[in-house]
Amino acid sequence: MAIVLSIQHLPKMTLNPIAVLNEPRKTRVPYELKQGQSRVFHQLPSGLNMEVIVQKSVKEKNPESRKDPPLVFVHGSYHSAWCWTEHWLPFFSNSGFDCFALSLLGQGESDTPSGTVAGSLQTHAGDVADFIKRNLSLPPVLLGHSFGGLIIQYYLANMRNELHYGAALICSVPPSGNSGLVWRYLFSKPIAAFKVTRSLAAKAFQTSLSLCRETFFSATMEDNLVLRYQELMKESSRVPLFDLRKLNESLPVPKMTACSTEILVLGAKDDFIVDAEGLNETGRFYNVTPICIEGVAHDMMLDCSWGEGANVILSWLNGLNR
Secondary structure (H helix, E strand, C coil), X not given: CCEEECCCCCCCCCCXXXXXXXXXXXXXXXXXXXXXXXXXXXXXXXXXXXXXXXECCCCCCCCCCCCCCCEEEECCCCCCCHHHHCCHHHHHHHCCCCEXXXXXXXXXCCCCCCCCCCCCHHHHHHHHHHHHHHHCCCCCEEEEECHHHHHHXXXXXXXXXXXXXXXXXXXXXXXXXXXXXXXXXXXXXXHHHHHHHHHHHCCHHHCCHHHHHHXXXXXXXXXXXXXXXXXXXXXXXXXXXXXXXXXXXXXXXXXXXXXXXXXXXXXXXXXXXXXXXXXXXXXXXXXXXXXEECCCCCCCCCCCCHHHHHHHHHHHHHCCCC
């Protein structure tokens, strides 16, 4: 069973030279970066460029003090690096962490590969691994949301030679994929199943304000914010992140070999996409007790109560044995 939290208010690496944006924007709704953030591009072995939004720690560090690990953020479907920069990059950089939000290929300002989809579980995990290996001098903590969480799970199981302190799986698709979620909705909540299918598979969230809110955000989210994020999500994904049929052939993700990687499994009580059983499945897979936050929806990092999840993650980060 997940631990349900109702929170009130909880209390030097070198980035290798990578390209700056010097060509027309790929998205028609540009995301303006906040103070202290920069947009750079990491060139992958394929020659394609991956967008990275960077925000370094604002805290002065004592050379003799413990070095905090960098944080690498991986988004899910219909999102890109911008979804982390709104709230969580400023929050965690103010807390002493160097932050790197990636846009997977075919998403945001990243290049789009040939073909009808952005990649596979294997290629996306490989792109994340390439960025980390070539740009970070300290093992990172990875934070993945939704399908980004599934990519990180594959990374942890297969990139055995890569060093990492830990991983936070946030409203993550469970190790078996999303098929179990879909079937449970069909049998137990047929109306919700219809809405989820219409919203995501048919992309109705892009045109319906109410469906966009119900899919990703809390009911109290203000219209102007839902509209803003809806427009950004429309532009974030030029091609689907995966071929879902081929994705299911790669699942479930393998078990991690014995290692010291610490895992946080974090869910939202009002998540319209990942249900409680999906959250608990992920917890059982990693032998940890998941934490489920009340009053927060699927897009935990953008929701009107975004600070709830951020504080849980910060507390977990501060407790890591590193």
